[in-house]
Amino acid sequence: MKILIKNTLIITMDKDNEIIDKGYVLIKDKKIVKVDSGEYEGKLEEVKVIDGNNYCVMPGLINCHTHASMTLLRGVGEGLPLMRWLKEKIWPMEAKFTEKHIRIGTEIACLEMFRSGTTTFNDMYFMEQYVLDVVRNYGMRAVLGLSIIGDKWEEQIKQTIDLIDIIDNDKSGLMKVMFAPHSPYTLNYDALKQVGQLAKEYKKDIHIHISETKDEVNIIKDKYNKTTCELLLDTGIFNSKVVGAHCIHLTDSDINIMKENNVSAVYNPQSNMKLASGMARIVEMNETGINVCIGTDGTSSNNNLNMFEEMETGALLQKLKYNDATKLDGKTMLKMATINGAKALGIEKVGMLKEGYKADMIMVNLNKPNMVPNNDIYSNLVFSANGSEVEYVIVDGNIIMEKGEFTRIDEEKVLFECNNISKTLI
Ligand SMILES: [Zn+2]
Structure with a gap:
C-alpha cells in the first residue's frame, strides 16, 4: 500500500535536509520511499492521500x-x-x-x-x-x-x-x-x-x-x-x-x-x-x-x-x-x-524521515492557539506543544491513528475495562 502525505511541513531530523517547508512524504509498504519539497508528480492510483496542510510531519x-x-x-x-x-x-x-x-x-x-x-x-x-x-x-x-x-x-x-x-x-x-x-x-x-x-x-x-x-x-x-x-x-x-x-x-x-x-x-x-x-x-x-x-x-x-x-x-x-x-x-x-x-x-532506520527509513511518523496539528505563530518549529514542538496536537500516527507503514481516531483499536472498550480492573485491584 502507498500513502502520500502532501502539502506539509516536514521535520526530517536528517542534518542534510533538515526542514522542508512545503513538501511530501511517500510511503510504500513499510518504508519511506521519497521525501521532497514541492508536489508529488507520480500517479495517484491506489495511493492513500493525506492532506498535510496546517500540520507538520515528523519522526515518531x-x-x-x-x-x-x-x-x-x-x-x-x-x-x-x-x-x-x-x-x-x-x-x-x-x-x-x-x-x-x-x-x-x-x-x-x-x-x-x-x-x-x-x-x-x-x-x-x-x-x-x-x-x-x-x-x-x-x-x-x-x-x-x-x-x-x-x-x-x-x-x-x-x-x-x-x-x-x-x-x-x-x-x-x-x-x-x-x-x-x-x-x-x-x-x-x-x-x-x-x-x-x-x-x-x-x-x-x-x-x-x-x-x-x-x-x-x-x-x-x-x-x-x-x-x-x-x-x-x-x-x-x-x-x-x-x-x-x-x-x-x-x-x-x-x-x-x-x-x-x-x-x-x-x-x-x-x-x-x-x-x-x-x-x-x-x-x-x-x-x-x-x-x-x-x-x-x-x-x-x-x-x-x-x-x-x-x-x-x-x-x-x-x-x-x-x-x-x-x-x-x-x-x-x-x-x-x-x-x-x-x-x-539499536533499531536501524528509525528516528528520521529519510528515503529507505522505516515508515514511523506522526503528524502534529499546527493550527492550534498554542502553536501559533510558528516562529521556530523546534521550540514550538518542545516548549509549546503538549502532545494533544498529534492527530496521525503511522508505524511500519500502517495508519494507527487518523484525524485523531484509532483505526483498528476500540479505545472506549479499553478505557472502560481499565477502570473496572483497576477498581478490583485497589
Ligand atoms: Zn524505571
Missing part, C-alpha cells in the same frame, strides 16, 4: 525507558520517596498482577503513547509475553525486557531466553528483546555476572536502572567498595550494548566508564523530580559524547507517558541546574527523543 517519538503495564498503578503511593514507594505500595500490588492486568495495563499505555506521538518504547516488566501480544495486535514498535530482580533471577533468566526464542521468530519485525536486570542493588553479584555472560552469548543488549538514587549508590559502595558503573564494568554487564535508565548519581569516572563502554543514558526528568531522586548531568554527558535519550519511566512515578512533556521538563530542569538558558534547546531535545533513542535501542 521514542520512549527509551518505561514499565508499560504499570500504568494500571497510575496515582498509587503518591508522595513517597523511591524505596518506601516501592516496598510499601508498588511491589505488594504488583505481586497480585495476573495476565489480565498486564494486558490491560499495556493496552492503556499504548493508547496513551500513540495519542502523545510515541511510536516506539523500551519496556521492562514482568510477564512480557502478554505485553508482546498487545504490542503485536496494536502494531507498535517495542523493545521488551523481562525484569530480572531479587531472588528469582535464575527463573527470570530462563523466561528471558524463552522470550528471545519467541521474538526472534516473530514475523512482524516490530519487536526485539533486551536482557533487563533491574539494577545493581536489587541483584546479587552472581546474577549480574550471569546476565553479562548470557547477553554476550545471545548477542542481546541490556536495559538496566543505573544510579537512580543516592541510597542505591551507598548500598553498592558499602557492599563492594565500588561505584555502580565500576561494579557493572566488573560484572561484565558493560561488555554488551547497554541502555541505562536515570544515570543520576554518577562520578566523573562513572561518566568516563559509560563513554568508553558506549552506554546510552536515558534521561527521565519527571520521574526523577517526582521521586526527588536528583538531577542527571545531561549537559556534561552530551558534551562527553555519551548518547543521551529520553524516557518517561512508569506512569506511577510521572504520572503519564507523554514524551512532549518529558522533552519540555527535561530542557527546563537542565537550564535551571546549570543556571544557563542556552543549554538544551528545542532541536537538541527533539534529537534526543528521536535519533538518539533509535541509536540507544
